Amino acid sequence: MFEPSLYQPLGNHLAVARNGTTQSQVQFSTEYPVTRIETIADGTINFGKVGYLAAPAEGYELQPGDILYSHINSIKHVGKVAQYFGEKKTLYHGMNLLLLRLDDEVDKRYLFHYLNNHNARHYAQKECQKAINQVSLNTGQLKKLSVFTPPLSEQRLIAHILDALDTQIQKTEALITKLEKVKEGLLHDLLTRGIDENGRLRPSPEQAPELYKESPLGLIPRQWEVKRLGGLIDGIDAGWSPSCSDVVPKEGEWGVLKVSAISTGAYLPHKSKTLPEGLSPIKEIEVNSGDVICVRANGVAELVGRTAYVFSTPRRLMLSDKTLRLRAGEGLDPLFLFLLMGSASTRKQIASFISGSSGQKNLSQNQINSIQVKAPSIEEQRRVAGALSSMASRIEKEKSARDSSATLKAGLMGDLLTGRVRVTPLLEKAQATSPA
Known part of the structure; x- marks a missing residue:
């Protein structure tokens, strides 16, 4: 009131x-x-x-x-x-x-x-x-x-409620940061040591050198091979960039992804533009769950080749001209392909492809096909992908909890700091239960 x-x-x-x-x-x-x-x-x-x-x-x-x-x-x-x-x-x-x-x-x-x-x-x-x-x-x-400016007692209770939410959000942020660091270390171990048939990380090369062999990409487990990426994928799909209004498409409307939907390394479908009326969509380049999409071109070298895995997506979003979809072959797990594209050895090769170029940096399909990658068996790829997916799910769960707390706080601020909702009943209850 x-x-x-x-x-x-x-x-x-x-x-x-x-x-x-x-x-x-x-x-x-x-x-x-x-x-x-x-x-x-x-x-x-x-x-x-x-x-x-x-x-x-x-x-x-x-x-x-x-x-x-x-x-x-x-x-x-x-x-x-x-x-x-x-x-x-x-x-x-x-x-x-x-x-x-x-x-x-x-x-x-x-x-x-x-x-x-x-x-x-x-x-x-x-x-x-x-x-x-x-x-x-x-x-x-x-x-x-x-x-x-309600009475001081009410101000203090409102501040206490909002401070408690701030503390909860900050603790969740700290946990997310910690988990991200653990994930980074886990990713390194998964792509250098892998997971054996018992579901455990192999001992490191220092602990068990007999389990490893030399390769063009350094030491790898003896069961692994090094292959050209082109021999592991079924193909690469290019996108389309018609002139679009910078408005996120509504449910049921067709849209085109922006590069920023991919360039963070996470799939962000809200970073998209609405396809204008009168233009027909190209259904063959609609984004689907399980897709692996990379940045083909960007003015920032570090973003070229940046890849995202599509865990889920709204319907009717298309690839843009500056993105490419990598289609994993039968012997390549799509989530493992995503991990390979973000590995240090792949990033190093991509950097060598675009070094020396000025202005817009481009990564060609031929260059992608020539990238050398580590190739475990499909069974081990799935074990590796599963281990990382579990960690990613936990991080997403914490992010969801953080976002829920932030949404709750925003709603409470709108109510409590305007007097639309009063905390007077809480104060009265506290006073009634306090000893005389």
Whole structure:
């Protein structure tokens, strides 16, 4: 329920609102770190992206609870905030970020969350003064921002709820990062040692040199061979790039993948464009589950040859002209083919094909066919692919949990920070169950 009496201008709760020190920064580290615009780029105080002063800037030391506000930036980033918790003994407030120091009538974490929500960011983008390369929001305009300010007890409970979700999201992010590193190490072992008939990684060459042999790609298990990729795939399908509107196709509409749908190494079907009315689709290049798709051409050399495996996909998406589909033959597992395309030896060969070229880098079908790859038996390929698939599934499960928490948080921010949903019943329940 909207309660106008609980909305107040932000300026009513600011003890300090000012820009930072104009003292010149030096090009070397000192004991006087100072904030810069990029210090808060990710919504936290990043001490790896601070500047340094030659001497202290008296009166500009940040205090725990201070909020840094990006008031001069691109339209996309204006209104970003981060909060200082006193992580470092001293951090000075630099230019081009506003310092917001709050009075005691508002909870510091609550106001941080309020400034970090969609409505506050939208206000900054709407009220800022626009120039050619950047925008700016003056302090006076920022102070006019209308803030929902329920009683302090309610503010603290809202902040506690949102902080708990932040903690949960951060822990899940940390676990995902850890699992990604484990996956990277596992991938290396799988493509150098493989998995024996008992479902176990073979001992390393140092532990059991008799299990390995020399090859053009270095030591490989004795049961493996080195073959040309062209002898293992059934063919390569090229795509099509008609002129399309940059709009993601709706369900049932035909679309064409962008290169960015593949170039991260993960299949991202939402990176696609809608096929215009009047153009007939080429059904033969529709993307299907189980496809292995690689980047044929790109201006960035590192992205050429980047490959994604299609675990699942919406219907009616087609390959673009700058992508290729590699069709695995009977003796090649498609998921193992995906792993081979991302291996260090394959990446090295692709780099040699495109070295020296300028501008757009291209990978030809003949070059792909000539790539030398490690070739275990189809049974072992499936064991290797299965091991990696299990790890990938766990990572995706954690990513889904993270995204669910982020969605829940966004919904709660929209409800709790506007008064649309009040936490008063929770407070009343807590008070009723507390001992007298």
